[in-house]
Amino acid sequence: MSGEKGEIYHHDHPQHHLFRDYNEFYDLASLFSQRPTAGANSFLHDLPSIDASFPTFAEYFNSTSEHDTIYRSVDAPFASNVKKEALHGMDRVTSGVISNNSSVSRADSGTGPTTPNSSMSSSSTEAAAMDDCKIDGMVKQEGDEEVKQEAKTKFEEGDKAKKLNKPRSKGEKRQRQPRFAFMTKSEVDHLEDGYRWRKYGQKAVKNSPYPRSYYRCTTQKCPVKKRVERSYQDPTVVITTYEGKHTHQTPATLRGSTHLLAPAPPPNLPLHVGFHRDLLMSHLVSSSMATAPMDTNPSYGMTMPMSLPLPPPAQRMVSRSDQNQLTDYGLLQDIVPSLINQP
DNA sequence: CGCGTTTGACCGGCGC
């Protein structure tokens, strides 16, 4: 992998235990206001340094106001509060690390992918960045040096700079959209998320029998891309990585599929809104799935985000009222139609 | 015919 250094996090809980614990860890209440409990059911249970110094999500969000700070927060909570060495040797990814680039300085716009599928588990975001999820079960974080340099530069469309015949100026590194990856226990590789994607590449993954597919949003001028690969360690797990932010509403929404998908928020919603929506999405769906037998839906399973998305500079705590605000935007319906529309 | 997929070639970054 070029230009990307990684922090490696493993977890050797049995898989189902892992997912269940993840859901509990991301209890909706604790998601925004409480510290993750290190109780018997927390997947962080046996991780050291989970104590009062472990920031709440609110603290985590509020701690970021500029690139450098964000960068520090990139390592938090998992990378700084959890002793990394204790995470090595685990054979399953339970926590991602976020990295970010200069995109945090751009004007936020777009909506996160949503799911019209009532039972799918796919969550998404464009708000955070995480680099490669190595197929050998490691989560890699973009190198600090690269990231910091990127943070110093003005946001530009990263891929444009890489265009053929459009070489970047000297010293200019490729800009990356914020990324967010999550793992989904699923039989299908390409999870339906409400957007239309065009596959533009497929590459064999080193040390893995499963290829990695590259998709681009088919909407014109929408820069969002996503990568889909299957974990070779657990072929039932699909690792999906979103990059960028949608500049449009979901086609499903535009088609008026209100029975499946509530109206999507305006595409110019702040980044953190989409972020929370996505995080909620992954959480709520996971929670809902946690209460339902896996085999009730063979295609889609549980989802766990592999990274905590980064808030924008003006990130603030999402309180209950904020959640209501999200609801006002139809976000909750948008992200969890399976919950909203369930009989 | 339009749209999406496949697939080999190519590019650029990085490590040695």
Place this chain on the structure above:
DNA sequence: GCGCCGGTCAAACGCG
């Protein structure tokens, strides 16, 4: 400089 590797391009192809 060279090779490896991730990522992207684009022509060919398939499908409805």
